[in-house]
Amino acid sequence: MTLTLYYHPLSSFCWKSLIALYEADIAFTPRLVNLGDPADRAAFQAVWPLAKFPVLRDEPRGQTVPESSLIVEYLARTQAGAASLVPADPDVAMRTRLLDRLIDNYVHLPFQQIVSERMRPDDRHDPFGAEQNRAKVREGYDLIAPMIASPWAMGETFTLADCAALPALFYADYAVRLADWPGLAAYLGRLKARPSVARVLDEAEPWFQYFPLKDG
Ligand SMILES: N[C@@H](CCC(=O)N[C@@H](CS)C(=O)NCC(=O)O)C(=O)O
Structure with missing residues (x-):
């Protein structure tokens, strides 16, 4: 190998x-x-x-x-x-990369901060910081929601943007529910049904007990 x-x-x-x-x-x-x-x-x-x-x-x-x-x-x-996974057309490729960057920077990273805050020792929590990061995730959802096509982020072809979106939306949904973003929620549902994604989720399942936000 x-x-x-x-x-x-x-x-x-x-x-x-x-x-x-x-x-x-x-x-x-x-x-x-x-x-x-x-x-x-x-x-x-x-x-x-x-x-x-x-x-x-x-x-x-x-x-x-x-x-x-x-x-x-x-x-x-x-x-x-x-x-x-990276479209051949340079303009489409740039939009794919842009979406990847926006998803990482404005949804995934603030979500990661929320998890870090949850993992702090009992006497070192930062509720204000956690709330600020929840607000950033909401802004991130608002930012990307109108940019996501159907069935996949860039349209008919599954790309880097979809690879980025699944982990960000799957996990951030535990911190800021997607209920108010029905388009993103439906997209997350389509992603979860994709065989490559289902395999990743299946392999993570035994470890999920260690995810700090698993109970909300
Ligand atoms: N920008 C990096 C972020 C990687 C990252 O933050 N990985 C986390 C796990 S999701 C990690 O390694 N955490 C362990 C640590 O920070 O000690 C990427 O896209 O690969």
Whole structure:
């Protein structure tokens, strides 16, 4: 196996890369990283000093690719089956990348902050900060809702934008319910039914008990 993905099944950003890998049926070695284990963390840091997953290692090409969006870009460039994840038309490709960036920066990252706040020690919580991040997620929903086409973000073709949208919307829905954004809720439903996504969700299920917002 030439490709190795350093990941964790519960990690939202890893889902973006996993969906792309499953979508294009690309063979790879999944390397689950336990950041709580000092030896495993050190081994991962030797691959990518920031120790944030996902990271893709392509041994024959001597390439280490961090950052979930770049992993999808790399797969689209190097694996024939993944080419359509980044549209060939430069203008459509730019809009796809824009959506990926907006979803990450204005939905996914504020959601991640809400989780971080929840994981703080009892005497270090920041309810005001959490509420500010919930407001940012709402603004993020407002921002992306009119940009999402049907059935997929860019229309008929499943792309990088959809790989980004699933983890952001799936998880953020636990912090800010999508009920007031019916278009996004319906889109999330279509995403969940996609086989590549269903596989990712299925593999995460045994770990879901560790998701801090699982009970709201
Ligand atoms: N911008 C990065 C974000 C990666 C990221 O934040 N990964 C999280 C898991 S979802 C992580 O590694 N967290 C562990 C840590 O920060 O120690 C990407 O798109 O890959």
